[in-house]
Amino acid sequence: MKKLFIFGLFGAVCLSACKKAIELTYQSPDNVYFDFTDPKDEKERPDSISYSFALFPDKSSDTILLPVRIAGMRKSVARKFKLTVIDSATTAVAGTHYKALEAEYTIPADSGAVKVPIIIYSTDAALTTKSVRMKFRLVASADFAVTTIGFDTAKVIFSNRLEQPTWWNTWAGELGAYSRVKHELFIRTAGTIDLPLTQNGEVIPKVLYHTRRFRSFLNDPIAWVAANPQEGYTVEAAGGGNYNFYSIANPAKKYLLELNPADNRYYFKDENGNRIV
Numbered sequence: 001m002k003k004l005f006i007f008g009l010f011g012a013v014c015l016s017a018c019k020k021a022i023e024l025t026y027q028s029p030d031n032v033y034f035d036f037t038d039p040k041d042e043k044e045r046p047d048s049i050s051y052s053f054a055l056f057p058d059k060s061s062d063t064i065l066l067p068v069r070i071a072g073m074r075k076s077v078a079r080k081f082k083l084t085v086i087d088s089a090t091t092a093v094a095g096t097h098y099k100a101l102e103a104e105y106t107i108p109a110d111s112g113a114v115k116v117p118i119i120i121y122s123t124d125a126a127l128t129t130k131s132v133r134m135k136f137r138l139v140a141s142a143d144f145a146v147t148t149i150g151f152d153t154a155k156v157i158f159s160n161r162l163e164q165p166t167w168w169n170t171w172a173g174e175l176g177a178y179s180r181v182k183h184e185l186f187i188r189t190a191g192t193i194d195l196p197l198t199q200n201g202e203v204i205p206k207v208l209y210h211t212r213r214f215r216s217f218l219n220d221p222i223a224w225v226a227a228n229p230q231e232g233y234t235v236e237a238a239g240g241g242n243y244n245f246y247s248i249a250n251p252a253k254k255y256l257l258e259l260n261p262a263d264n265r266y267y268f269k270d271e272n273g274n275r276i277v
Contacts, residue, residue: 030072032081032144033151035113048133048155053122054162054180057188058232058249060122064156065115066136068105071148074112079143080104083116086153089135096124097132097158104141120158123252127160128180162187167195174211176277179270185255188233188247189217189224218276221245221257221266242266 049064056062068081082104085094094100099119107114118134134156138146146152162183168175175186187193190210196203217224222243225233235243235257243266244254257266260275267275 029145029147030070030079030143031147032068032070032107032138033146033148034138034154035067035069035151036154048157051120051156051158052162053127053158053160054184055187055193057184057253058247060250060252062120062122064118064120064158066118066154066156067113067115068107068138069113070107070144074110076109078109079107080141081107081144082139082141084137084139086135086137089155090133092120092132092134092158097121097127098134107143118156120156122160124160127158129161131157131159131161133157165194167197170197170199171195171207171211174208175214179272179274179276181255181268181270182276185217185268185276186214189231190214218268221268 049066051062051064053059053062066083083101085101092098097120099121101118105114105116118136136154136156138152140146162180164178164183168178168183172178176182190213192210195207195210199207222235225231225235225245232248233245234248235245238244238256241259243257245257245268246254255268257268259266267277270276
């Protein structure tokens with residue numbers, strides 16, 4: 001009987017302790033945090049999202065999604081959380097580079113996560129020579145606390161420029177000398193945004209398809225546009241016998257196509273004023 005009594009008393013204490021632990025858990029305020037993970041290494045947490053409009057020539061704006069998750073209990077009602085811009089760590093300008101934030105964002109009922117849309121713009125010409133950044137912080141609201149330090153901020157860095165990819169030199173025999181404008185035109189007309197890093201018999205036929213498609217465009221851009229209406233590009237007279245080449249979906253970004261009387265051919269010029277060949 002004594003042993004049974006001790007066992008029963010021990011069990012009662014355990015049940016009481018568990019009940020208190022559960023009560024403490026439920027009484028803790030629900031939190032929100034940025035749920036970034038590296039798809040290549042789940043143990044690593046990226047601290048920023050990088051984006052270049054130069055990879056998407058038909059877009060004058062785009063949406064970056066910031067993943068926000070709750071730490072706590074899901075509820076059957078929608079709840080609000082807040083997001084703010086950290087001015088001291090932000091170079092982007094609201095209205096010029098991005099759409100101003102909403103006063104609040106919503107975690108839907110019965111949900112544990114949401115993706116916050118950050119709308120960014122490519123229309124500032126300065127983005128072709130520099131990047132801008134935004135740093136965000138989650139702040140407490142009536143529905144959520146923010147106590148997970150290190151997971152309460154997120155950065156977005158974007159531009160409308162390109163950097164020379166490592167694969168360009170691999171295929172320089174087909175592509176020629178690198179320039180940013182040439183790279184942009186490659187992306188718009190080659191049918192791909194990148195090429196393999198190494199040469200072998202398996203990849204060469206595919207690479208030649210893309211590089212020769214690009215060469216065909218450079219040799220006669222006007223004929224290429226006429227032969228590929230499905231690509232969504234056009235040329236229009238720009239005066240002086242020249243033309244502008246651009247995406248119909250993004251007419252703000254134009255490339256001047258100049259006639260060279262010496263050979264009666266049209267050429268684009270790169271950022272240094274050199275003809276692209």
